[in-house]
Amino acid sequence: MRKRGDSSPTTSEYSDVTNQQEQITTSSSPRIVLEEINNDHIIVGNYHHQSSKIFAKVVKLEQLVKQIHQNKYYIKRIKFVKDQSEEIVLNENEKEQFTDLLNKLRRLILSSPDRESLEENETTLGCIKDSLRQHVWPLLLHDPDHLCKDKQTVFHLTKKLDKTHEQYEQVEKDVERSLFKFLAPFFGRYNKSIVYVNTSNASSTSNLSGGVSKNVGSKTMNLELNYKRKNLSLVVNSILQTEKKLKQNEILDEESPEKLAEKVGQLYYFQGFHEICSVLLLTFQDSLETTFRCSYRLAMNHFHDAMHSLHLDAIMKKCRMIIKILEKDGHDDICQVLRKSDMDQGHYALSWILTWFAHVIDQDCHDKEDETETVSTSSKILNENSIMPTLFIVQTLFDVFLAVGNPMFVVYVAASVVIERKEELLILRNGGSVASVREKLSAASGGRTEVDFPFSADEDEENLNYVEFTVVFGLLNRFPKNVTLRWIERVIGRALSMWKEHDYRSLFATEIPNDSFPFPYMKECEHLTENSPPDYWRDEEEERLIQEAKRKAASKHSVVPATTLIVGGIALAIAVYISAQSWFFQSIPFK
């Protein structure tokens, strides 16, 4: 792997493109990339950003995605997938350039400098826009054919669902009550400015402008929900039925179906997987092909342990790892509280790990209070005090999980969430009357924490035991309401530094199976962790500045050790001299 900062032929190749880009900014879009950005009046699945820092990151990301799309290896791969007859020689050097670009992309996604200049609900972490995610997520999941819309993929054949399949009914039941929490905010006060663009034009109803209708009203919302749920059912069921169809030879592939089926293995659905697929479906705005392929890749890799077993024992194993990370990171006080309350098994984190927090994060929805007000600018809609919709928070987390790429990383984020709530846990440990503890908890969490105590409300004894299963479980299991992007950034930042400091391979050497990356392309993610610079979540410019600052500091400080050495040496000599003298003088009387 080439090291950071090396001037490579690729860089010069791309410099033209980059310069061009800068001149015409984002208003021009290349053949295939990011058409939506042209439409200034449409905010694609996201809110309008006031901060220029955020805009700068968007531009950077766009340019990088463009570079990747123009990479020779990438283009060849697409051609290869598109028409298989053509003989294509894949160049190793080009592949390496491609991998480098991908790693650059990962780092850029994870980088979030300029925290100080941003509002509580702004962030430069992640991909920021849905239009970017639509290109970045498939790239991070190594889905090279995501742009070949005409390709007959597995999905086309699995689309004919087998309604007698043993998992069909369960999925249908879960899909029936899905998506509500993600969509609801867009039918409240957000609805006027935030419009989803349906890139696939697959909407069955003409009066819907893309994913979410501009019209208010529960009738429209129901239409929208029904349409999206039908799509979700298609995606989830197709994934679960792929193996069977392969075995029945209904899917034709150049590889022998039996061999493929063996590779795929039976997938077991768990409640919560549909929520992961919902996030993808909403992000890809009903592009079913992409949603299917990316969800399928997640099922086979990131959620491999949960989906390849009838039981979730592997996930409970991950839950138990949280306390080990906390221990290693020196949070003995937290560990003590967790152990004393029998929480060391990490039951509270089950849904966090199982669904990448998609299940547990549930922000309040605004009511349609200012319906009559004509809101023209979106800045009004998401001001400082407003609540970030659940979907935006979850998408940002998904950006991070995909960029890191390692299925173990979520455990570090879970540990980081627990650390974030340290103050509250210590309030429980310190005890006091019910009323005072309640008050302190509310103050510490900004009113976000609600715990049900197994004590009566008027109990004013001082020696009540709060470090108890129900209380601690109640505190941790119920996620703080209405978290902000700043909160998320803090949690992710901490998780990333713990990820770097406490290598999971040494921390969980006995717990994790040898092959935690079942598929070869995931190996690259592991490779990335191994060989990348220590702070690989910083983007290159940031890295360069930090290195420069370090160098400057080092050159200043290099004088200091020398002087200390000299001063120290003299001091030592004097000390020896004095002690020798005193010994000499002391010894005289004995003579």
Add this chain to the structure above:
Amino acid sequence: MSYSYLFKYIIIGDTGVGKSCLLLQFTDKRFQPVHDLTIGVEFGARMINIDGKQVKLQIWDTAGQESFRSITRSYYRGAAGALLVYDITRRETFHHLTTWLEDARRHSNSTMTIMLVGNKCDLDSRRAVSYEEGKKFAQQHDLIFLETSAKNDENVEEAFNYTARIINEKIEKGIIDVTNEMNGVKVGNAPTATTNLLEKPTTSEPKGKCCG
């Protein structure tokens, strides 16, 4: 308000039968038509009055899907009462009761009181399991039985209160040892032996069958 006892409950049954909705109706007095599914366990609590005694119910609501079974099992122990719920409009949820019951009996303590609940009785037109069938199953397996509607708040109070009353009786008869917390009962500060005769019990006898 101080309580005399704290009872631990567990709600079990197939996915989508309305376990979480029953809990929400009981603790918050509201019904959510689109209720998020439960992953792992969640819990709620409410104070009730049994024969003049304040009793706090701590109710653990479990995930219904098979995958979570090994995780929810650990919550059976230390429960004084269980609500075993099925959906009267889906026959298969009734068929699975035997498995649930076996599981509950195997992993809980022998003094646990189990109540069979046939939920969604507001959907009488789509009924797939008759009241008599439910009652017969309950008699066969020595369970208490009620049909409820979490949507219309019918018999929800009764289901929780009735179970509490039986647990209370078991305590009075000495069947449940309150000093052992594994039995799902915790003694609080308020008096447990004296019955306040002035205060009328807030609970009425369960109506038996709801929705006529």
